[in-house]
Amino acid sequence: MAEIRDLSASGPRAGQAIRQRHGIELSLEKLRRHPGAIPSMAEIRLGQIAAEIPRIAAGLTPGGRDRLIEAIRLGLAGQNTLIPIFHMVRTAMSQxxxxxxxxxxxxxxxxxxxxxxxxxxxxxxxACDAMTAEEGRGVHRGAWFRLADRIDPDLQTWLAAHPGRYLLKMTLPRGLRGGLQETGAENETLAQVHQRITAMLxxxxxxxxxxxxxxxxxxxLLAGAQAEDSGLISSLRREFGPEAHLSVTTSGNAVFVMAARAGRENEVAIAIRRRLAALAPVRLTGTRPGILSVFVEDTDRLEWRGLRDRLELEGEARQFMTNPEARPVVAVSFVSRFEMxxxxxxxxxAGGELRFRNPGHPAAGFAALAPAVMSSV
Incomplete structure (x- = not known):
């Protein structure tokens, strides 16, 4: 917990994202510290999964228990999370x-x-897997949050000398990569973008x-209620779309908005298809019907709903099923934090996961497997 608190102090935007990323660990710590408090729905669900882990451990071999303990330790180290182990346990509970x-x-x-x-x-x-939606983005959210935190003090100083309401539109043809924690090369890129913006101002x-x-x-230029702080982000989101990266800096009544885009559209669903193609040959033996269950991390409500409503996930999943790599796969399923x-x-x-059956697999019609493989939409 101390390590998460230290990481969260890196800046307001990156810090909030880090706390969200470590939502499982923070929720379990809250349940431990305040056992009499009324838990939220998320805390109830996470508590149920956590309570299942000791029961699973009791039925494992000594080697299996050692590997489970090591997986938990790995999930509590550095930038890692408990998502992989919780996804596996939740999948087992569902089946x-x-x-x-x-x-x-x-x-x-x-x-x-x-x-x-x-x-x-x-x-x-x-086979259970966890991947980040950042793999399909030209501008990584982690890098954007760090850039916004980094430049925020300079923008506040500039606003104090130039009061008004401003919009900085930013296109990054080469993208902007990096996570919520600093690394050498990524930090240098952020420094260069920071310098370009401050020099322009x-x-x-x-x-x-x-x-x-x-x-x-x-x-x-926003009128009426759109210009109020409470409606600003939603107004900007409607104007710039779900893929835009937004940041708002204020100084008194002055406002400075940054809106950034990559030079191409996000390809989150395509990245997920590529992950499926990489997983199937190495995680499934081909001697039995195989199911790939992928946890999609680092997404938000708007993006996750859009991937489903626009049929992007379904389209890429079905495209994957036409490829040779999909021969051992009878079904694929997708889960995010919102289901967990x-x-x-x-x-x-609906039903706690998005699932698609591979109609070309010989076991696709087996009644015994239907609850685990039937398409959910």
Whole structure:
């Protein structure tokens, strides 16, 4: 907890993102410290998963228990989280509720897949994985939060000398990469972008551009309630769309908004398809029907709902199923924090996961596997 608190002190935006990233750990600590408090829905769900882990451990071999303990320790180290182990345990709980026997062969026997399901004499392998949606973004949210925190003091100083309402539109053709914690090369890139913005403001120019960045400073023109702080972000989101990265700095009544985009559209669903193609050959044996269960991390309500409503996830999942790598896969499923934390529809997928069956697999029609493989939409 001390390490998370230290990381959260890096800046208001990055700090909030770090606290959200470590939501499991912080929620469990709250439950431990305040056992009499009324828990939220997320805390109830996470507490249920956490309570299942000792029961699972009791049924493992000594080697399996050691590997489980090591996985938990790894999840509590550095920037890591407990998402991978919680995703596996939640997946096992869900399959058991559907009537399957569940064996933790990955822990006990070090199989490439995590779980072995059995129902009515039929077996299926389940490989659980966690990936970040950042893999499909040109501008990483972690890097954007750090840039916004880094430049915020300079913007406040500039606003004090130039009161008004401003909008800095930023296009980053080469993208902006990096996480919530600093590394050498990424920090240098942020420093360069920071310097370009401050130099533009100091020289009082309205535009600056080269092959790496395009900057344009305009008045912020929003009327009435749109200009109020409470409605500003939602108004900007409607104007710039779900893929824009937004930041607001204020000084008294003065406001400075930054709105950034990559040079191309986000490809989160495409990145997920590529992850499926990489997982199937190495995590499934091909001797039984296989299920890939992917936890998509670092997404928000608007993006996660859009990926589902626009059928982007479904389209890429079905595209994957036409490829040779999908031969051992009878179904794929996708989960985010919104399903794990018990968020209601439409922000979370119905039934706790988004699932698609591979109609080309020989076991696709097996009645025994139907609860685990039938498409959820």
């Amino acid at each position: 058991r509720d559907r009537g399957f026997g569940v064996a933790f062969t990955g822990l006990n026997d070090e199989t490439p897949y995590d779980l072995l399901l059995r129902r009515d004499g039929v077996e299926a392998e389940v 100091q020289t009082q120019t309205r535009q600056d551009h080269d092959e790496a960045i395009v900057l344009r400073l305009d008045p912020l 934390f018990g968020v209601s529809e439409p922000d979370a997928a």
